[in-house]
Amino acid sequence: xxxxxxxxxxxxxxxxxxxxxxxxxxxxxxxxxxxxxxxxxxxxxxxxxxxxxxxxxxxxxxxxxxxxxxxxxxxxxxxxxxxxxxxxxxxxxxxxxxxxxxxxxxxxxxxxxxxxxxxxxxxxxxxxxxxxxxxxxxxxxxxxxxxxxxxxxxxxxxxxxxxxxxxxxxxxxxxxxxxxxxxxxxxxxxxxxxxxxxxxxxxxxxxxxxxxxxxxxxxxxxxxxxxxxxxxxxxxxxxxxxxxxxxxxxxxxxxxxxxxxxxxxxxxxxxxxxxxxxxxxxxxxxxxxxxxxxxxxxxxxxxxxxxxxxxxxxx
Amino acid sequence: xxxxxxxxxxxxxxxxxxxxxxxxxxxxxxxxxxxxxxxxxxxxxxxxxxxxxxxxxxxxxxxxxxxxxxxxxxxxxxxxxxxxxxxxxxxxxxxxxxxxxxxxxxxxxxxxxxxxxxxxxxxxxxxxxxxxxxxxxxxxxxxxxxxxxxxxxxxxxxxxxxxxxxxxxxxxxxxxxxxxxxxxxxxxxxxxxxxxxxxxxxxxxxxxxxxxxxxxxxxxxxxxxxxxxxxxxxxxxxxxxxxxxxxxxxxxxxxxxxxxxxxxxxxxxxxxxxxxxxxxxxxxxxxxxxxxxxxxxxxxxxxxxx
Amino acid sequence: xxxxxxxxxxxxxxxxxxxxxxxxxxxxxxxxxxxxxxxxxxxxxxxxxxxxxxxxxxxxxxxxxxxxxxxxxxxxxxxxxxxxxxxxxxxxxxxxxxxxxxxxxxxxxxxxxxxxxxxxxxxxxxxxxxxxxxxxxxxxxxxxxxxxxxxxxxxxxxxxxxxxxxxxxxxxxxxxxxxxxxxxxxxxxxxxxxxxxxxxxxxxxxxxxxxxxxxxxxxxxxxxxxxxxxxxxxxxxxxxxxxxxxxxxxxxxxxxxxxxxxxxxxxxxxxxxxxxxxxx
Numbered sequence: 001x002x003x004x005x006x007x008x009x010x011x012x013x014x015x016x017x018x019x020x021x022x023x024x025x026x027x028x029x030x031x032x033x034x035x036x037x038x039x040x041x042x043x044x045x046x047x048x049x050x051x052x053x054x055x056x057x058x059x060x061x062x063x064x065x066x067x068x069x070x071x072x073x074x075x076x077x078x079x080x081x082x083x084x085x086x087x088x089x090x091x092x093x094x095x096x097x098x099x100x101x102x103x104x105x106x107x108x109x110x111x112x113x114x115x116x117x118x119x120x121x122x123x124x125x126x127x128x129x130x131x132x133x134x135x136x137x138x139x140x141x142x143x144x145x146x147x148x149x150x151x152x153x154x155x156x157x158x159x160x161x162x163x164x165x166x167x168x169x170x171x172x173x174x175x176x177x178x179x180x181x182x183x184x185x186x187x188x189x190x191x192x193x194x195x196x197x198x199x200x201x202x203x204x205x206x207x208x209x210x211x212x213x214x215x216x217x218x219x220x221x222x223x224x225x226x227x228x229x230x231x232x233x234x235x236x237x238x239x240x241x242x243x244x245x246x247x248x249x250x251x252x253x254x255x256x257x258x259x260x261x262x263x264x265x266x267x268x269x270x271x272x273x274x275x276x277x278x279x280x281x282x283x284x285x286x287x288x289x290x291x292x293x294x295x296x297x298x299x300x301x302x303x304x305x306x307x308x309x310x311x312x313x314x315x
Numbered sequence: 316x317x318x319x320x321x322x323x324x325x326x327x328x329x330x331x332x333x334x335x336x337x338x339x340x341x342x343x344x345x346x347x348x349x350x351x352x353x354x355x356x357x358x359x360x361x362x363x364x365x366x367x368x369x370x371x372x373x374x375x376x377x378x379x380x381x382x383x384x385x386x387x388x389x390x391x392x393x394x395x396x397x398x399x400x401x402x403x404x405x406x407x408x409x410x411x412x413x414x415x416x417x418x419x420x421x422x423x424x425x426x427x428x429x430x431x432x433x434x435x436x437x438x439x440x441x442x443x444x445x446x447x448x449x450x451x452x453x454x455x456x457x458x459x460x461x462x463x464x465x466x467x468x469x470x471x472x473x474x475x476x477x478x479x480x481x482x483x484x485x486x487x488x489x490x491x492x493x494x495x496x497x498x499x500x501x502x503x504x505x506x507x508x509x510x511x512x513x514x515x516x517x518x519x520x521x522x523x524x525x526x527x528x529x530x531x532x533x534x535x536x537x538x539x540x541x542x543x544x545x546x547x548x549x550x551x552x553x554x555x556x557x558x559x560x561x562x563x564x565x566x567x568x569x570x571x572x573x574x575x576x577x578x579x580x581x582x583x584x585x586x587x588x589x590x591x592x593x594x595x596x597x598x599x600x601x602x603x604x605x606x607x608x609x610x611x612x613x614x615x616x617x618x619x620x621x
Numbered sequence: 622x623x624x625x626x627x628x629x630x631x632x633x634x635x636x637x638x639x640x641x642x643x644x645x646x647x648x649x650x651x652x653x654x655x656x657x658x659x660x661x662x663x664x665x666x667x668x669x670x671x672x673x674x675x676x677x678x679x680x681x682x683x684x685x686x687x688x689x690x691x692x693x694x695x696x697x698x699x700x701x702x703x704x705x706x707x708x709x710x711x712x713x714x715x716x717x718x719x720x721x722x723x724x725x726x727x728x729x730x731x732x733x734x735x736x737x738x739x740x741x742x743x744x745x746x747x748x749x750x751x752x753x754x755x756x757x758x759x760x761x762x763x764x765x766x767x768x769x770x771x772x773x774x775x776x777x778x779x780x781x782x783x784x785x786x787x788x789x790x791x792x793x794x795x796x797x798x799x800x801x802x803x804x805x806x807x808x809x810x811x812x813x814x815x816x817x818x819x820x821x822x823x824x825x826x827x828x829x830x831x832x833x834x835x836x837x838x839x840x841x842x843x844x845x846x847x848x849x850x851x852x853x854x855x856x857x858x859x860x861x862x863x864x865x866x867x868x869x870x871x872x873x874x875x876x877x878x879x880x881x882x883x884x885x886x887x888x889x890x891x892x893x894x895x896x897x898x899x900x901x
Binding site: 028029032033035036037038039040041042043044046047049050053054056057107108109111112114115116118119128131132134135137138139140141142143144145146148149150176179180207208209210212213230233236237238239240243244264267268271272277285286289292293296297300 | 337338340341344345347348349350351352354355356358359361362365366369412413414415416417419420421424425433434437438440441443444445446447448449450451452454455456459479482483486510511512536537539540541542543546547548549552573576577580581588591592595598599602606
């Protein structure tokens with residue numbers, strides 16, 4: 001048997017071949033491989049399960065509520081006697097908290113990424129990077145506690161009209177939680193910019209900051225935008241911080257000082273109560289879940305597409 | 316440090332010889348980015364100080380061994396602790412074998428075809444789905460459809476839901492660990508006439524195990540802190556009993572640490588807020604211990620690496 | 622340019638001596654190196670480099686690989702400082718002022734002494750932006766379109782790109798990219814252009830184009846070029862400096878003279894061996 005560089009290629013590993021015969025596959029091996037393949041398919045089953053469950057209940061929901069009302073109504077009162085189902089009420093609250101969070105997370109995260117990759121010494125970087133990662137590991141219920149019982153009282157001293165539950169505290173704390181996501185992905189993008197590009201800029205008499213903002217960041221932009229989109233996705237899907245600190249009052253507003261209810265908050269509210277299967281309330285949380293799923297799916301796909309399309313080729 | 320102009324003959328009046336504003340920007344940019352980096356850490360410190368100062372005084376043996384109660388001073392954590400432990404055991408027992416199996420398939424057996432790529436896309440996608448959606452999935456499938464097996468909103472439903480949630484993380488971590496095993500090791504085993512599974516079982520998997528365990532422990536530590544999916548599947552917030560000491564425990568309603576904290580935070584009385592803070596302290600200590608274990612494992616076995 | 626005979630030391634011997642054998646005297650040099658030494662951490666890279674660079678001429682730095690010629694080149698515009706462990710001692714004088722004086726800002730130095738690199742490294746921006754950016758950050762307030770055209774003409778690239786100024790700089794061929802880097806460098810109006818093996822990544826035709834370009838450029842600028850290609854040094858330069866590594870692995874200047882003299886009448890045996898291809 002000829003020894004080639006394909007001899008040990010994965011595709012040939014499945015057969016026992018060679019001068020000692022035994023070209024038939026071993027059955028035990030085959031079964032194991034099948035089992036492992038099934039394990040891998042669980043991921044497909046999970047996705048199918050999520051989509052299937054959401055579609056099933058959402059379809060049932062839309063048999064009772066018209067899609068038009070769902071998209072255009074300006075009130076959200078599914079638990080009252082007079083039921084209204086305007087999803088944009090919830091979306092507006094999600095939007096509000098997300099925007100506040102990104103206003104914090106994007107500049108801070110990006111600047112932190114710049115600091116860690118361009119200014120920090122190796123030792124400093126080794127110390128600060130894990131410290132920032134801790135921010136990502138704190139359970140969100142702890143952030144919720146912090147937002148409600150620490151941040152809101154402090155903000156009240158600056159903003160007298162601030163309600164006990166409001167989207168400002170929740171948004172700010174959510175922003176802090178997202179900082180590591182943006183910082184970490186941005187740093188990867190910045191790190192990938194080749195040294196030769198920076199040297200070319202320095203050689204033109206540029207200051208360090210000009211090299212960073214004029215050449216490095218634009219070259220890393222696709223990765224930074226992807227980080228931003230992923231940050232938005234995380235903010236949209238966040239539940240506990242808003243459930244604890246932002247309130248349970250569905251209202252369509254852009255005022256950050258009043259209680260609001262986000263999509264995720266609503267699902268929690270209903271789940272805490274006693275909701276019989278098959279009831280409209282039950283189906284409603286799936287309709288909201290479907291909306292949430294589509295939004296985050298769109299954002300995640302958008303981020304991948306963006307990177308693929310705009311990734312800088314340096315050479 | 317002032318600048319001097321060199322070879323003054325080359326300067327044209329339309330170029331700024333003085334670098335005033337450029338220098339200012341250059342000077343402040345570094346410190347500005349440092350401040351940004353520290354901002355997050357300062358908030359983290361504030362959070363920890365706030366939680367520990369409120370929670371530590373409330374921490375006591377009584378707190379750890381009592382049930383929740385309508386009276387803040389008597390509220391305790393034991394049902395939530397037990398619930399968390401039971402649930403995590405179920406999660407680990409489900410997620411670990413499936414996750415490792417899936418990673419083995421993708422790294423060691425699969426060829427690059429449409430199925431493989433489809434699986435990989437799925438895993439990447441699932442990692443980005445909000446955790447509350449997993450709760451909806453668990454609610455419909457495990458709590459409702461599989462009611463006869465799981466008995467509804469019970470430990471086993473919660474455990475399986477969380478298992479699905481952290482599965483992508485375990486798969487990704489295990490794949491990295493498998494990739495780190497040098498190919499020369501596999502070739503050496505195969506060259507002796509061993510079958511693929513023998514090589515994996517005796518050589519690849521043992522070497523990849525520390526990385527796998529580290530990733531799994533980190534994934535489990537994330538699962539312990541998760542709240543939203545479990546609320547959605549209906550983990551209750553007020554459990555005043557312990558599950559029976561039998562397999563039937565898996566089929567009883569339960570609560571977990573983060574949900575108990577959530578419940579206390581949501582009450583108006585200050586006493587409950589302190590209980591919540593104490594609960595947070597316990598949760599953070601558990602997380603710290605798990606992360607420390609994971610890091611210890613990684614360092615210990617990295618030194619031994621070939 | 623009068624060339625005076627050696628005022629220094631030993632006549633040539635076999636093997637490296639560590640001493641500069643001959644150094645041409647230059648009237649009114651634009652750059653003077655005095656005992657320049659560079660260390661990378663604890664490694665002594667080049668020792669006691671002293672020679673002069675004449676105005677509006679091409680000076681080539683040649684020598685076997687590892688002899689420190691790139692290090693010497695990069696010490697002329699303080700690019701070595703971008704490496705944290707690098708340390709430079711000695712003087713580099715421009716019109717009498719030491720570039721390494723504490724009062725001198727390296728950023729300003731680099732505007733006046735530009736650099737073209739071995740592997741073309743245009744920015745991932747449009748051709749127009751590649752040329753304009755350096756000028757813009759240095760405060761150019763004039764007509765940018767004119768400056769871009771002037772610089773691209775100066776780099777013999779205008780005719781080839783004038784219809785596609787807004788396409789990416791990376792869409793050009795290797796030789797064109799390198800000329801784009803030259804255009805970018807001259808847009809900030811330096812006095813001196815340093816070139817670190819600018820043609821080693823290019824094909825022979827592109828190489829010749831760049832060598833012709835150097836002949837034109839030198840009317841307005843002074844050029845110092847590092848090259849490992851001796852024929853290129855012989856063809857394209859007016860003065861040549863030959864470097865070598867001593868037994869203690871430290872680079873030093875062996876001989877510096879008018880190019881004709883170096884290649885027809887080298888004063889040092891090592892120079893003769895190198896240019897006849899006996900080593901390197």
